Amino acid sequence: MKAVAPKPMPRRFHQASWDEPVIFELSQPGARGVLVPEVEAGIAAEVGDVAAKLPDSLRRKAAPALPELSQIHVLRHYARLSQENLGVDLNIDIGQGTCTMKYSPKVNDxxxxxxxxxxxxxxxxxxxxxxxxxxxxxxxxxxxxxxxxxxxxxxxxxxxxxxxxxxxxxxxxxxxxxxxxxxxxxxxxxxxxxxxxxxxxxxxxxxxxxxxxxxxxxxxxxxxxxxxxxxxxxxxxxxxxxxxxxxxxxxxxxxxxxxxxxxxxxxxxxxxxxxxxxxxxxxxxxxxxxxxxxxxxxxxxxxxxxxxxxxxxxxxxxxxxxxxxxxxxxxxxxxxxxxxxxxxxxxxxxxxxxxxxxxxxxSLGADGLREVAEIAVLNNNYLLKKVLEIRGASMPYAKGKRRIEQVRYSWEQLTEETGIHSEEMEIRMVDFGMHYWTSHHPYVVPEPMTLEPTESYSQADLDEYVAALRQVANEAYTEPDTIRTAPHNSTVHQTNHEPFDNPDEWAVTWRAYKKKTA
Amino acid sequence: MTKPNKPIVYPYIPNSVPAAKEAMLKAVNAQSVEAFYADIPEAIRFKGKLNLPEPFLSEAGLVRHIEGLLSKNTSAREMLSFLGAGCYQHHVPAVCDEINSRGEFLTAYAGDPYEDHGRFQALFEYESMMGELLNMDVVNVPNYDGFQAAATALLMASRITGRGEALICGTIGADKLSKIRDYVRPHLDVVLLEYAPESGLMSLGGLKAKISEKTAAVFFENPSYLGFLETQAAEIAQIAHENGALCVVYVDPISLGVVNPPVEYGGDIACGDIQPLGMHMWYGGGHGGFMATRDDPKFVLEFPSRLFGVSSTRVEGEYGFGDVAYERTSFAVREEGKEWVGTASALWGITAGVYLALMGPQGMVEIGQGIMQRAEYALRKLKQVPGLKIRFDGIHFKEFVVDFNGTGQMVESIHKKLLEKGIFGGKDLSAEFPGLGQCALYAVTEIHSQADIDRLAATLQEVLK
Known part of the structure; x- marks a missing residue:
C-alpha cells in the first residue's frame, strides 16, 4: 500500500456531538440509579415512620419530580456530556489567558x-x-x-x-x-x-x-x-x-x-x-x-x-x-x-x-519552580512572535518589549479590514478543537484575545495552535462567511441568544423551560 | 540530592529538554530567559534559590512521600463517626466519582458553550434537578459553599427590599454566623433572635418584637444547626411577609425528599450546601453553595452567580446553553455587578446533578425517611444511657444534641474515651454554646446501621461507668 499522507496542519477535528437530550427526557418511570440502604427491621419496629410525624406544613406531599434512570443511563448520559467538553487533558489549552491552564498531574489527583x-x-x-x-x-x-x-x-x-x-x-x-x-x-x-x-x-x-x-x-x-x-x-x-x-x-x-x-x-x-x-x-x-x-x-x-x-x-x-x-x-x-x-x-x-x-x-523543588517560570515565559515570547506574524494581529502597548507569561493581543486591524470580530474568531477556533478567550470587560484593548501558553506545552503544540489561528485569520480575509456561520465542527450549532436576556423567555431550569414553552 | 550541573528534564515541562529550550530561545532571538525579565528592576529581583525542601523528582518517590504523610491520618471510614455540624459522611455513589474524575470535566475551566457544551448542559441539569428538589424555578451554578450561599442570600434580600437589617435565629452555628457577619457588615445589621430554651424553636414573640420596616430578611435554618426542624416555619414566613421582609431559609438538600422545601411554607430564598449530595468530606473541601428563588426578574437580577439557561440552536431539535442575564455579573461590569462571580464549585454542581439523577424521586424519599428513622432510633438509644439526655426534643432530621451534663464529665474527656474505642463522638458544643454546658451534636446518616448505633450506646454506657 501507499504510505498514508502526512497530516494536514491544523488538524481535522470534530468534537463529539451526541445530540444528547436533557436528562428529564431520558426518564423511565420506576427506574433506579442507585438503591439506598434499607432501615433494619429493629429500627423500624422501634421508631415507626418518623417522617409521618412531620407537621403538615413541613411534610413533603409529592416526591420531587426528578428523572428516573437506571445506572448505566445516568453514567452514559454524563460520560457523553463529558466528551462534549474540552479540558487541558484534551486540547492545547493556551487560549484562556490569565488562567494558567497548565497540566494538572494525574498522580496528584x-x-x-x-x-x-x-x-x-x-x-x-x-x-x-x-x-x-x-x-x-x-x-x-x-x-x-x-x-x-x-x-x-x-x-x-x-x-x-x-x-x-x-x-x-x-x-x-x-x-x-x-x-x-x-x-x-x-x-x-x-x-x-x-x-x-x-x-x-x-x-x-x-x-x-x-x-x-x-x-x-x-x-x-x-x-x-x-x-x-x-x-x-x-x-x-x-x-x-x-x-x-x-x-x-x-x-x-x-x-x-x-x-x-x-x-x-x-x-x-x-x-x-x-x-x-x-x-x-x-x-x-x-x-x-x-x-x-x-x-x-x-x-x-x-x-x-x-x-x-x-x-x-x-x-x-x-x-x-x-x-x-x-x-x-x-x-x-x-x-x-x-x-x-x-x-x-x-x-x-x-x-x-x-x-x-x-x-x-x-515534585519540582526550587529549581523546578524556576524552570516553570522560565519556560512559561519562553513559551509566551515564542508564541507572541508567531502570533504577530499573522496578518491583522497586533500586540498593543510597550512596543518592542518582551512580555512575561501572557499577552493581550488585538485583532483591531483585522476587524477594520474584514469586519470580522474577535468574538467571531473565537467561535471559529472551536472547529479546530481549540479555545481562546477575549478579555474581561470592558474591552480596553479593542478586539482582544488573551493567550497564556504556560510551561506545559511544546513548540509543536504552540505551532499547531498558531496554525489554527492563522487559518481563521486567513478566512477572515478570504471567506468570512465560514467564520460568521461557525461553529461547524462543534457539539452544537449557533445558539439563539435572545432568550437569555428576556425574562419572559429565559429558563434557568427545566421546569421553567417547560412552563415558558407550554 | 540533585546534581547541580546536570540539567533536569521535568516530565511536566516539555521544553525543559535542553535542545528544545535552546531551539526556542534561538527562535525568539534571545541569549537566555533573562531577556524576558528586563522590566523587573534589580532591586526587587529575588537573589539565589528559594529555600524549599528537596523535591521528589520521580513519581514513585513522590507517591511514597505523600502516602507516608497521609498514612498518619485515620479516616472516618476506618472509625465509627457521628460527626456532622455542616459536613457529612453520606454514601458517595461510584458514578459520582467516576464522572467528576473524567479529565474532560476535571481539567476544563472557562470555555464557551461551543467547546464546553457538556459543562453547560450538566450544570443546567444540576440547576434543574435542584429546582425540582426545591420547587423553585431559579437555582445558581454553585458558589463556594453554604456559608457563602447564606451570606449572599441575605445580601440579595437586602438589595431586593432596599432594607438594612437581617434577623437571624440564634441557634445558628458560630462559624456560619462569623462568615455572615463579616460579609454582610457594610450592608446589613445582624440581629440575633431568641429561641425557646426547651424546644430550640424561634421565639415568635421575640421575632414580632424585633421585626420592623428596617428588616430585609428573617433567616432560619431548617433543620437547625442543632438538628431539630423548625416547625413554626410557616408562621415565621407569614410574620416576615406581614412586615415587608423576605423569608430566607437554609436547608439540607438531602432532607428534601421528605421535608417540604421552603417555598411551600412561604420561603422566598432557599439556600444551603450541596456537600451531602455526592461529595466526599475532603476534610472540609467538599462544599458548594446554592441559592434558589422564584422566576421573578426582581429576584433573578440580584444573583451574583452564573445562571446557565437553555435555548434553541439553528438546528431543529438541538439544545444550546448560555448565560442568563450576564450583565448583572462582575465579569461584565466589575464593581457595578452584583457582588462578584468567579471560580467556585462547578464540578461539585455537576456531581450533585449526577447524584440526584441516580437517586431519583424514590431514592430521595427513601434516604430522607431512613435518616430520620435512624436519628430517632439513635436518640432513643442514647436517652437510655444513664446520665444522658437529649436536648431540644422535637422532630429531628439527622442531628441531635446529646446532653452530658448529668454525667459529671466533660464532653472532651468522654470523647477521648470513645476515640480509644474507635468512635468519633459528635461535635463538642461546650465552647460554641456555653449556655448548654456539656453538650455535643451527633449526626446519623444512611451509612449507620442499627449495630453501629447500638455500639455507640453501649460504648457510651461503658465509658461513663
Missing part, C-alpha cells in the same frame, strides 16, 4: 482520592489528622518562601475568595488603628482582575480604577493623584493581564504607603515570576495565589479551586481562623485569634487541592 484524604471529617480529633495538618503547614511554609510573606492562609475557596479575604483583612487592619471610617477607598487598575474591584465594593469600599498610560503601564501620575488619607489599599496585578511587568511597581507601593494605605498584590497568576521576584520584596503587605492556576490543581469546570492569602507581619493578627500551628512535634489548629476576620469559608480550605498543590511543589 490519584493521591487525593485516597480515603485518608477524601473521607476525613474536619472535626476529627487532631491526633487522627496529623498527616493532613502537616501537609497544610508545609504548603504554608512553601508559599511563605515563594512570596516572602510572614504567614499564608489557605482557607479561601478560590482566587476571588482570597481577594475578598485580603479586603477583609485590610478593613480589619485600618479599623484596629481607628482609621476604618476614614479609609473608604480602594484603588485598582483596569488590567487587574475585576474581582479586585468587585470584592472591594462588597466590603463597602468606593472603587477607583486606574487606566493605562500610553505605553500600557498603570498610569503612575493618575495613581499618585488618586491616593490620599482616604486610601485603604491598592489592589494590583503584576504583570497585568497584558503580560507587561509594571517596572515602577515599587513607586506604586511607596505612594500608597506614604498615605498610610496598604499594598495588595493579586498573584492569582504568578506563573512567570516564581523564584524571580517576590511580593514582600517589592514591599507588598498582602498577596494571594490561586492554587488552581500557578500551582497546578485542576480547574474543575470552575472549581473547586483554592486560594492562598499571604500577609506581612503587621497583618498576621487579622488572618482568617483557624491557623495551622506546629510546635516541633505536633500539628494543631489554632482558633483563638481575637483580631481575626473570622471565617471566609467553612473549616480550613479546599484541602484536597492544598494536598495537590503541595505535591506539585514537591
Amino acid at each position: 490519584q493521591l487525593a482520592r485516597s480515603p485518608k484524604m477524601a473521607d476525613l471529617h474536619p472535626l476529627q480529633d487532631e491526633s487522627t489528622v496529623q498527616g493532613i495538618l502537616e501537609v497544610m503547614w508545609q504548603l504554608e511554609q512553601c508559599l511563605k518562601e515563594i512570596s516572602g510573606m510572614a504567614r499564608v492562609s489557605l482557607q479561601p475557596g478560590a482566587g476571588s475568595a482570597a481577594i475578598y479575604a485580603n479586603v477583609a483583612m485590610v478593613r480589619a487592619y485600618h479599623e484596629s488603628r481607628g482609621e476604618g471610617k476614614q479609609r473608604d477607598e480602594v484603588i485598582t487598575t483596569i488590567f487587574s482582575h475585576p474581582s479586585n474591584a468587585a470584592c472591594a465594593k462588597v466590603a463597602g469600599y468606593k472603587v477607583i480604577t486606574i487606566y493605562p498610560d500610553a505605553d500600557g503601564y498603570p498610569d503612575l501620575e493618575a495613581f499618585k493623584a488618586a491616593v490620599s488619607e482616604r486610601t485603604a489599599a491598592l489592589f494590583i496585578t503584576n504583570p497585568e493581564d497584558t503580560g507587561i511587568f509594571n517596572y515602577r511597581i515599587q513607586e506604586f507601593v511607596n505612594a500608597v504607603h506614604a498615605v498610610g494605605g496598604l499594598a495588595v498584590y493579586d498573584q492569582a497568576n504568578a506563573n512567570g515570576i516564581l523564584g524571580i521576584t517576590r511580593a514582600r520584596d517589592a514591599g507588598f503587605d498582602l498577596c494571594h495565589f490561586n492554587l488552581h492556576k500557578t500551582f497546578s490543581t485542576p480547574h474543575g469546570c470552575g472549581g473547586p479551586a483554592a486560594g492562598a492569602s499571604g500577609v506581612s507581619p503587621a497583618l498576621v493578627p487579622f488572618l482568617p481562623k483557624p491557623t495551622v500551628e506546629f510546635d516541633g512535634t505536633r500539628y494543631s489548629l489554632k482558633g483563638d485569634l481575637p483580631q481575626s476576620v473570622g471565617k471566609i469559608r467553612p473549616w480550613y480550605g479546599v484541602v484536597q487541592n492544598i494536598l495537590k498543590a503541595y505535591s506539585w511543589i514537591m
